Amino acid sequence: MAMPAFFALYKLKNKLIKNVTLIMSDYLLIENLRLGIYSRSTIDSFDIQDLAPLNTKTIIDMKKHILSLILLLFFFHCPKLVAQWTELPENMYADTLHAPFIYGVASGDPLKDGVIIWTKLEPEVPIPLNITWEVSTTADMSQVVQEGFLATDADKAWTVKVDVSGLNPNTYYYYRFKDTSDNYSIVGRTKTAPDGMVDQLNFATTSCTSIYSGFFNAYKKIAERDNLDGVIHVGDYIYDYPDQDEEVRIPMPYPIDPLYLDEWRQLHTYYLLDPDLRAARQQHPFIVIWDNHDIDTDTEEQFDQAVQAFHEHLPTRPNPDAPNKIYRSLHYGDLLDIMMIDAEQFSQQDEIGEDEFSILGTEQYDWLTNELENSFARWRIIGNQKLFNLWSVEGSPVELPIGNGEVVDPGSWDGYQLEREQLMLLLRDYGIGNNIVLSGDLHFFMATDMAIYPLNENMYNPLTGFGSVGVEFMGGSMSRGNLDEAGYAATLSELLLELSFDLNPHHVYANLIDHGYGTLRITPDDVIAQAWLVDKLEQSDEEVMDTALIVRNGTNTWERGWVFDPSVLEDTTSTTSVNTLDAPLLYTLSPNPGKQDLNLNIQIVQTEKAQLEIVELSTGKIIRTESLQLIANQNQQLKFKTNDWATGVYLLKLKGKTVEAIEKWVKVK
Numbered sequence: 205m206a207m208p209a210f211f212a213l214y215k216l217k218n219k220l221i222k223n224v225t226l227i228m229s230d231y232l233l234i235e236n237l238r239l240g241i242y243s244r245s246t247i248d249s250f251d252i253q254d255l256a257p258l259n260t261k262t263i264i265d266m267k268k269h270i271l272s273l274i275l276l277l278f279f280f281h282c283p284k285l286v287a288q289w290t291e292l293p294e295n296m297y298a299d300t301l302h303a304p305f306i307y308g309v310a311s312g313d314p315l316k317d318g319v320i321i322w323t324k325l326e327p328e329v330p331i332p333l334n335i336t337w338e339v340s341t342t343a344d345m346s347q348v349v350q351e352g353f354l355a356t357d358a359d360k361a362w363t364v365k366v367d368v369s370g371l372n373p374n375t376y377y378y379y380r381f382k383d384t385s386d387n388y389s390i391v392g393r394t395k396t397a398p399d400g401m402v403d404q405l406n407f408a409t410t411s412c413t414s415i416y417s418g419f420f421n422a423y424k425k426i427a428e429r430d431n432l433d434g435v436i437h438v439g440d441y442i443y444d445y446p447d448q449d450e451e452v453r454i455p456m457p458y459p460i461d462p463l464y465l466d467e468w469r470q471l472h473t474y475y476l477l478d479p480d481l482r483a484a485r486q487q488h489p490f491i492v493i494w495d496n497h498d499i500d501t502d503t504e505e506q507f508d509q510a511v512q513a514f515h516e517h518l519p520t521r522p523n524p525d526a527p528n529k530i531y532r533s534l535h536y537g538d539l540l541d542i543m544m545i546d547a548e549q550f551s552q553q554d555e556i557g558e559d560e561f562s563i564l565g566t567e568q569y570d571w572l573t574n575e576l577e578n579s580f581a582r583w584r585i586i587g588n589q590k591l592f593n594l595w596s597v598e599g600s601p602v603e604l605p606i607g608n609g610e611v612v613d614p615g616s617w618d619g620y621q622l623e624r625e626q627l628m629l630l631l632r633d634y635g636i637g638n639n640i641v642l643s644g645d646l647h648f649f650m651a652t653d654m655a656i657y658p659l660n661e662n663m664y665n666p667l668t669g670f671g672s673v674g675v676e677f678m679g680g681s682m683s684r685g686n687l688d689e690a691g692y693a694a695t696l697s698e699l700l701l702e703l704s705f706d707l708n709p710h711h712v713y714a715n716l717i718d719h720g721y722g723t724l725r726i727t728p729d730d731v732i733a734q735a736w737l738v739d740k741l742e743q744s745d746e747e748v749m750d751t752a753l754i755v756r757n758g759t760n761t762w763e764r765g766w767v768f769d770p771s772v773l774e775d776t777t778s779t780t781s782v783n784t785l786d787a788p789l790l791y792t793l794s795p796n797p798g799k800q801d802l803n804l805n806i807q808i809v810q811t812e813k814a815q816l817e818i819v820e821l822s823t824g825k826i827i828r829t830e831s832l833q834l835i836a837n838q839n840q841q842l843k844f845k846t847n848d849w850a851t852g853v854y855l856l857k858l859k860g861k862t863v864e865a866i867e868k869w870v871k872v873k
Contacts, residue, residue: 289474290795293453294803295419295743295841296477297792304328305381305389307473308482312490312519313534314434316399318369319489320519323381323389324476325362332357335364336382339371343378343780345391361469363516374398374537378782392486393782395433402539403727408488409436410721411495411589411644412681413481416446416453417689418740420480422682422721424839425738425747427483429723430781433536435488438644439495439548439589440684441518442475450685452741463506468513476517479807479839483784485519492518493530493544495589495645531568533575540726541579544587545572547617556623563590563620573627576636582728582757583638584674590616592624592641592676593652596659596707602699605692612700613646628656631673637760639674640724640731647681649715649722649735650704651753653761658710666709669761677733677753679722683740686717712762713751720747725773730756732773743841783809784837793856797870802844804856811836814860818844821853821868834860846871 298306304325312320327333332355339350350371356364364381371377375396381389398405408426426435445461446454455474462468475481484490499510508528515522523529528549534542550565562569576584586592595612597604604612611618631639631654639654653672657663664671687697697716704714713735720738724731735750752768755761784807792805804816811834818828827849834840854869 289455289457291456291798292477292794293455294794295479295805295839296453296455297479297794297805298326298477299390299479299482300792302388302390304383304387307476308486309379309381309389309392310485310490310519311379311392311394311488312434312492313521313532314395314397314489316373316397316535316537317371318367319371319377319394319396320365320367320521321379321392321394322363322365322519324364324473324517325356325381325383325389327362327383330358333383337364337366337368337379338382339368339377339379341375341377343391343393343782345378345380349377361473361513361516365516365519367521371396373400374402376780378780390486390784391782393780394489397433397535398537398539400537402537405433405536405540405724405726406431407434407436407724407726408432408721409438409587409642409677409679409724410682411438411679412440412647412684413437414440414443414447414450414497414684415475415478415481416443416459417450417685418452418683418719419743420478420682421740421744422719422736422738422747423478423484424480424745425736426721427480427487427784429488432488435484435490436542436544436585436587436642437490437492438587438642438679439493440497440644441492441494442471443497443684444471444500447685447690450689452683462510463501465509465513468510469516472513472517479784479805486784487781490519491534491542491544491587492520493546493587493589495548499549529568531571535581538581539728540583540585541575541581542585542587543572543575547588547590551620560622561620562623563617564623569623569627573630576631577634579636583640583726583731584636585724586639586641588641588643589645591643591646591650591678592617593654593710594618594621594658594708595704595711597700597703599707600699600703604700605696606700616645625656628654628673632656637673637758638755639760640755641674641676643676643678644681646678647684647686647719648678649680649713649718649720649750650676650678650711651713651733651751651762652676652708653710653712655710658708664710667764669759669764672710672761674760675755675762677722677724680715680718680720680735680737682719682721682738686719688717712764713753715750718750720750728757730754732768743839745838793867793869796868797872798846799872800845800847802846802869804842804844806832806834806840806842806858807837808834808860808863809836810862812860812862814858814863816842817855817857819855819857820850821855822850827854832858 299308300306304327305323306326307324310322334353334355336353338348341347350368354364354366356362373396377394378391380391462471494514498514501507501510511528515527531545547563550568551563552561554562554566556562597607597612598610608614617624653669654674655664655672701716704711718737719740720736723734732754734752737748737750753762754766794803814832814834816830816832817826819826849871851871851873856867858865
């Protein structure tokens with residue numbers, strides 16, 4: 205529907221509500237007065253002569269208004285008509301086992317005594333609901349330590365977001381939600397931040413997670429990591445539109461570029477149909493900032509609506525007075541302080557020199573420098589959307605199709621060199637070391653030293669890293685394309701990689717082609733970063749470590765010549781994870797109805813053998829049988845070509861030792 209028409213209907217709906225309210229109030233007042241329910245003193249402030257006369261015309265008008273209002277309310281509030289797709293791509297489905305909580309659960313922004321927990325539901329009847337929440341110390345929810353309830357409705361997009369307090373530090377907790385009909389959500393797991401002395405922390409980091417550009421296999425691998433303290437997402441959590449060169453997973457109808465609140469809500473909801481994203485959110489607390497694709501709009505009003513949808517659908521702790529200020533700090537005992545900053549929204553806002561602008565804005569810059577000066581943890585992470593360190597291409601032997609001839613990305617910190625220099629000089633002059641900048645946006649894996657003057661041999665030694673005030677790690681794009689997927693020749697990637705090291709002596713590692721995520725193991729003595737490569741074009745359970753790097757306490761540089769020994773990352777801690785299911789079977793068909801291909805997704809709680817039969821309902825004929833070995837908590841997908849199947853209804857019957865299910869599938873022309 206065209207937006208002007210949409211808003212015309214929206215205004216009509218509000219007008220009808222007002223008219224019906226006025227007519228009904230007049231009618232009820234007259235009737236109650238006639239029946240003696242109201243005393244005369246109750247309506248002393250009313251003039252009975254001013255009330256609409258209750259004649260035939262009034263009653264007809266009231267009926268017409270009410271009928272029109274019912275139709276429009278159905279249009280605006282019926283969840284079956286909003287955010288529905290006629291055809292979903294592969295590996296996209298809701299968690300129907302836990303209806304109405306079909307979009308899973310999530311947690312985030314952990315404190316030493318609290319954490320945000322979140323869910324979203326799809327109610328059968330769109331009326332306000334009170335949702336119960338529970339937090340337990342055990343995965344079976346037998347030891348509930350905090351509980352309460354929170355109301356939700358269409359104004360909240362049916363989301364429930366609770367800032368749970370009164371928890372113990374450095375503790376795994378489990379949580380779930382319940383509606384008024386005793387339907388439960390899936391159980392989520394989270395972890396509070398530690399306090400005091402901390403021996404070790406583990407994080408995953410990623411960015412640029414376009415659901416249209418590929419599969420979220422990396423989220424699946426993140427979900428399987430049992431020892432993470434959190435997932436740090438440094439921007440472009442959602443993508444506002446599919447890139448035409450990367451249409452790997454596209455629903456029907458074709459996605460629109462969102463501008464208004466309902467459209468942003470629809471996009472966030474669509475993302476939550478991905479089971480691998482749901483699994484990662486279910487297993488670990490998320491710490492997220494936005495980038496341009498999360499909030500790209502045309503007007504201030506539209507921007508506010510994008511921000512509202514972002515906070516509604518993510519386990520963030522927004523500033524109640526300024527939800528657009530997403531920069532914030534999180535503290536992990538004496539080992540780590542995390543400062544999440546916004547290098548997207550405030551650039552070009554404040555001038556700090558002649559023709560020099562701040563990328564952060566002076567208010568945020570002052571906040572960040574104050575946080576750094578007052579940080580007494582062993583390590584500091586600065587989570588930011590943009591590449592922080594210099595990536596020079598000045599002197600390239602050929603003209604490049606990207607950048608401005610001097611740097612690869614003038615929209616990153618390379619376009620704000622004065623403020624970058626000021627910030628790094630502050631780190632040097634105040635003796636604030638052990639800094640790690642996590643970056644995103646460029647879709648690459650990179651590791652660099654934070655050299656203030658990387659091209660000055662007297663100020664920085666690329667052989668030893670002397671002159672660096674910290675390190676930067678870009679954990680790769682999970683799915684959004686690199687140069688090759690954007691249509692550039694492979695030679696450009698090779699040339700850019702060569703220039704990265706030839707013209708930038710502080711660059712230590714780069715991968716400009718592959719996708720995946722990064723991990724950080726943090727101890728008082730060192731931080732080990734790993735780059736994990738994961739396929740995005742096909743569903744996969746495989747991952748490969750591309751590199752591992754180490755920065756030791758007090759050195760402020762990636763160590764040269766270090767050889768990774770996997771045994772240093774052995775983790776003897778024991779935790780209780782939660783199933784991606786807490787019902788015995790998840791069994792979904794897509795697309796349904798369908799024409800040529802049928803995808804069957806199966807997840808099961810325990811490993812067992814099962815038999816699948818496909819029966820043509822009209823004839824009772826068994827047209828296909830399969831013997832399956834189902835693996836616990838793994839998504840298994842079967843694909844069937846249905847070109848030669850007759851139009852009609854088919855039954856898919858699955859039977860195992862502990863599970864049995866039947867699903868209908870409709871073949872259409």
